[in-house]
Amino acid sequence: MAPIPDVQERVQKLIKENVVMLFSKSYCPYCKEIKKLFNSLGISFHALELDLEENGEALQMALLELSGQKTVPNTYINGVHLGGADATKSAHSEGRLLSMLSSSSEYDYDLVVIGGGSGGLAAAKEAGRLGKKVALCDFVKPSPLGTAWGLGGTCVNVGCIPKKLMHQTALLGNSLKDAQAFGWNVNAETVQHDWANLVEGVQNYIGSLNWGYRVALREKSVAYLNAYAEFVDQHTIKTKNKRGVEKVITANNVIVAVGERPKYPDLPNAKELCITSDDLFSLQHCPGKTLVIGASYVALECAGFLSGLGLDVTVMVRSIFLRGFDQDMAERAGNYLEKEGIRVWRRFVPTAIEKIEDGAPGKIRVSCKCTDSDDIKTEEFNTVLVAIGRESCTKTIGLDNAGVVSKKNGKIPTNDYDQTNVSHIYSIGDNAEGRPELTPVAIQAGVLLSKRLFAGSKIKCDYDNVPTTVFTPLEYSACGLSEEKAIEKYGEDNIEVYHSDFWPLEWTVAGRGNEDCYAKIITNLQENERVIGMHYMGPNAGEVMQGYAAAMKCGMTKAQLDQTIGIHPTTAETFTTLNITKRSGESIKANGC
Known part of the structure; x- marks a missing residue:
């Protein structure tokens, strides 16, 4: 009835x-x-x-x-x-x-979250679970090429999730080559990859996640407003949906979690002719011969899996690989790209981007120059993928109207409790200045913030020793300090670096190199050799580092690591047997498992 x-x-x-x-x-x-x-x-x-x-x-x-x-x-x-x-x-x-x-009736909502990414969703759902009246505003402005997506933010739609799936696609291609050495009668050279099928599968899965988030908000009684939100004043927010319908709401507390979007080179035609990670994962045609401009983790990851699919890939690097990461590890990651057949143009920047042929894909001519010589290059590509960094989406949401201080790059300074300079307005995730730009960090910060606001919790998000992984063809995971940061913080004489190459057992029969995979730890000699940095380059890097990150949270020392019995034969056990220091200069060549 x-x-x-x-x-x-x-x-x-x-x-x-x-x-x-x-x-x-x-x-x-x-x-x-x-x-x-x-x-x-x-x-x-x-x-x-x-x-x-x-x-x-x-x-x-x-x-x-x-x-x-x-x-x-x-x-x-x-x-x-x-x-x-x-x-x-x-x-x-x-x-x-x-x-x-005790919910305030002075305002429409106890909490309004601006941004429907990982951090915003986590905060909104937790506040809803705690019985508060919550609204979440999320609106995706299409990319210059018209790409848009559903609820869930960068990670789900155009970041971690599709990236890892396409990385896995490339790994499967490499496994086909290895399979022959293990007795499988597979001719990897005749196996063809279907880009359209890959994109369809990835987008179908993303669509299921988008729907799941909407259901989760409803289950927690969170009002979902698919509308662009701007501050009118410190407690008032104006929303505008895709049909232009405006609505004004008020909130006792506000969380800003609108995330970031890719930057473009300051060149004519760049936005019209180039794509970014916003467009790649739903691209309806195979990219073909691709130039990747940038050396960020996004650039190297995309270059890696596109090459793994059999495409001709070139990476243009202005200065260094993986800025902000351990540079020893970054160079190893870059060198492995070259070993895999990816061309790397080091110390080059683009000077002109021109369309020379329409199509899907078409043809684009790119000119570039060297930053430390008179060398110039000009070459034609089917696709130009730009990955030169990201910028905060906070500049158009009316922060000034609310009196919220932000930096020139759009980042918002916050205190240990994620508060901005306006006591009831908070910022988490990629928009907060100085915070790790990682999905699990935003989720943790969002949940803990709502618990502090509405459940009397005093627990703050711990932003130290956050593990992460770069899903390049040879994966790189890290937790804690880089060598550069460790030396800067403690002094070169007060740290010790233990390191070793290793040879995964799975690589031996397949005949893969024994000098590519590498592990190192950094210890503080003044604190009983407490482990302050761990770095790993090899298969399943994220799975390896996750457990060690928990140990680092507990203050693990080198002696405790030595006393840990490894699981054999695994690559993770390498950390339990490290005994050669960098300063010793001894050989670290791996001879077997």
Whole structure:
């Protein structure tokens, strides 16, 4: 039976007019249990006994459509759906019930989150779980080529997720080559890759994640506004959807988590002719011969998997690989790209980009010059992928109207509690100045921030010793300080570097090189050789580093690492057997597993 409009209006009116609204049945033991709980806490509530109402069944159907719950008790607090008996008791046992009752009625929402990426979603869902009235605003402005995407932010749509899937695609191609040495009658040279099938599979999976996030917001009673948000003042936000419809909302607290977008070279035609990571993962045609401009992790990862798919790839590097990472490891990553057949133009910058032929792909002529000589190059490519950095999307959301201080690059200074200079406005993720630009960091910061705001928590996000992985063809993972930062912080005489090449067992039969994979740790001699940096280059780098990162959080020393028994035969065990220091100059060549 479909709910009657008058019945729907009555349900919504009861929810709106009563701080605590309990839809119940007079004989239900679970309903009686919740009433007893409210009475014991001195909580006033209004109960509607559906079994005593003439149109009780219609009322229950209206509740089902509104909340997704048909059973009773069905509890609403300050207009927010809490749930049934178990949810209400859990809210009480976790200390959330009374917090929900204290929701401010001065504003439309207890919290408005601007940005629907990893950090914003995490913060919004946690605040909703804690019973607060929450709205999340998210709007994707299309790239210059018209690419847009759904809820979830960079990581899900045009970052970590599609990147890792395409990296895996390239690894599978390499495995086909290895398979012959292991006895499989596979001719890797005759196997063809289908770009369209790859993109379809990746985009279908991303679409399922987009939908899942919308469902998760609804389950937590978070209002999702697919609209561009701008501050009007410190508590007021104007939203505008794709149809141009504007809406003004107010909030007691605001979190800015709008993320970043790729930069473009300051050259004519750059935005019209080049693509970025915003476009690559949904590109409907194979990129063909590709020039990657940049040496960031995005640049090297994309160059790696495109080459792994069999494409002709060139990387243009202005100065150094992987700025901000350990430069010893960065050079190794760059050198391995060249070993895999990727051309690297070192110390070159583009000077002109011209279209010479339409098509999918077409042809583009790129001219460039060397930064430390008179050398120039001109060559034609099918695709030019720009990955020269990203910039914060905060410059057009009205921060000045709210009095929020931001830097020239759009980054927002925050304190240890993620507060901006305006006490009730916060910033997390890539927009916060000096924070690691990583999805798990944004998620952790978002959850902890909502717990501090609405659950009385004092726990701050720990931004030290955050592990990360660069998914280049030979993966690189790290946790803690680079050699350069360790020397800068502690002095060269006060650190020790232990290192070694290693040869993965899986590579031996396939005849892959024994000088490519490498591991090192950096210790602080003044702190009983506490491990302050770990670096790994080899297969499954992220899986290897995750466990060691936990040990580093616990203050692991070199002696404790030495006392750890490795799992054999694995690459991760290399860290438990490191005994050659860099300063010794001894050979680190790997001879076997």
